[in-house]
Amino acid sequence: MRWVLLLITLFARSAFGDSISGTVVTVIDGDTLIVQDAAKKRHRVRLAEIDAPEPKQPLGVRSARSLAALCYKKEAHVEWSKSDSNGRKAGHVTCAGRDANEEQVRRGMAWASPKATGPGSALYEAEAYARLRMIGLWADEKALPPWEWRAQEH
Incomplete structure (x- = not known):
């Protein structure tokens, strides 16, 4: 019985995986990208614990460009944390x-x-x-967090 439980545990961990490494092949927006692993499998990754402006919000495009400058066509390592509130796989990305x-x-x-x-x-x-230095979205006194912007049915 122990062997069965061990095999189930190992299979479950490998199916979801604790981490992946690969190359960032697409930046979707300021907090979402796609990593292609060595087996050419693509993984959509939502950056955990942050929320970037939506593409139609002020700074939305600039935020996506910032993430692209950090990650596009670069090697990335993703430590999966959990799914976000919308059920998307989220992780910490290096x-x-x-x-x-x-x-x-x-x-x-x-x-x-x-x-x-x-x-x-x-x-x-x-x-x-960033707030103290009024960098990026903090330079705009009227910057609306994306969760509030989405609540306004955009």
Whole structure:
């Protein structure tokens, strides 16, 4: 019985996987990209614990360009965290040795998710850095977080 449980556990972990590595082949928006692994399988990845402006929002295109500059055509490593509130696979992404989730927030190109971060976390500190310096979306007093923008039925 133990062997059966061990095999089931190993199969379940490999099916979802704890992490993947590959090349970023597409940047969809400021917090979503596609990584192609060595087997040529493509994985859609939502950057965990951040929320970037939607493409039709002010700074939406700029946020996507920022993520592309960080990751497009670069080697990436994804540590899966969990699915987001919409059921999409979410993870922490490192591109060419840089934490893309944190860097997007530090550049003022995304909000740290208020539900997932708190004082002392790297994302919270990155957002505080951008706010203090009025970088990116923090330069606009009327910047609307994407969750509020989506709630307005856009």
